[in-house]
Amino acid sequence: MLDIQKIRTDFPVLSQKVNGKPLVYFDNGATSQKPQVVIDAISTYYQEINANIHRGVHTLSQLATDAYEVSRAKVKNHINAQFLHEVLFTSGTTFGINLVANGFASILKPGDEVLVSALEHHSNIVPWQMLCEKTGATLKVIPMNENGELIMEEYDRLLSPKTKIVAVNHISNALGTINPVKYMIDKAHEVGAAILIDGAQAVPHLKPDVQELDCDFYVFSGHKMCGPTGIGILYGKEAWLNKLPPYLGGGEMIKEVTFEKTTYADLPHKFEAGTPNIAGGIVLGTAIDYMNEIGFDNIQKQELELLNYATKRLLEIDGLQIFGTSEAKTSVISFNIDGIHPYDIGTIIDKLGIAVRTGHHCAQPIMNFFGIPGTIRASFSFYNTKEEIDLMVDAVKKAQMMLS
């Protein structure tokens, strides 16, 4: 059993007041809060070993390079990648998806198909649309049902030898649905398609095993798992990363440059042009250590308890409807109240100290599916409590009273 009160003291931001009320932070799906060890690691880096990496022969540069590479190894172990060079540092999930989509421009031909799902975040839709525009390939969409679950029969039907890549999230940001990615990966491979898993919403809740999943690409951001913003990971199978062209040209990614021809560096540097977010990369390792110390089994247990409790409490409210009712979901509740705009609820409960996300959650196709302008999304982390859920329920009731 986790000692939540003790864990909460690791997160300085949680003890503050907002609008005169104790902060209840339920916007973890947008970004998680940071524990003191992570905050300290950022300043330690700048205070003690700041230097550019992979370049200098001097001691500081060596220390910084070592720390950066140690962190890469932590990520490799965390996601169980086969090789270290399959783990690329990026600025975040969006960058990783764009890198892969851009690379596929050299592979796709008119008539080829790219599959995304109805549950995607805009950042896993738009890069593929741009790719299709560039190459003449066609974008196809795996539909979902009323529970916010992807329809696997439809997925099977859409897959064909024309399918060159499938891009789907592990967990939906707007609804919390956990997609059957293992099944989807196997099915994609049966028709010879590559598959990218957007793990942005998964990594705060679970430890992905990329070898067991057998996905070709797995992307995620550090800031949703207690790490800093501006750092993320693109895992890619060695064969694919060798096949794809570099995304950005610049320093670090080259073997030899002449004005006639440049040869590219080996993996992972081929995809890591320019001075990276060194502090972010190092501190992502700190965040991963922190989460593993708490333990993903414990995290899941606590979050499931919060999800069940919040679902039960919210459904006590008249006219409240939850969107995304799959059996398989993480600690995310998207909801609306009859006749009230989510923006109004969000604004009022903010005044009461409750931080939730309102709007379309960068997933407009999902809102269009349900015929709503948006939802109120409460997303819980392991450091949240049932008492906080009670505060939110009271606040929502108060807002409902004011707005009806």
Add this chain to the structure above:
Amino acid sequence: MTIKETQNEIIDEFSMFDDWMQRYEYIIDLGKNLPLIKEEFKTDNNLIKGCQSKVWLQGEQNGDTIVFTADSDAILTKGIIAILIRTFSNQKAIDILNADTDFIDEIGLKEHLSPTRANGLVSMIKNIKMYALAFDAKKN
């Protein structure tokens, strides 16, 4: 009444409230009582897309003044629209162009007009001024 006088009147009204709840309840009331915009004006053309709430705005010339009608799908946004319409409707284009919206800050609603607030209100003010600019240009 001039724009400034209306704004001062609104500041007076809001000064009676002790806390944010009373202020918000008043805004909600204003939103509920905002005269309906004619259905024919609720077009895509008149739609100001904020990230979260939609705002429709229509401006019509009436003599040498402009009459604004508007609507929103969110009630708080609608309430603030009511305040803005009370301020800017039935005013001359040149006065609208010269007016500021600092009074919003004074009635404790500054955050609603912040450019980072995705409610369409900042764009609404911009569009009110655009109407005024267009009418003013036509006059000259």
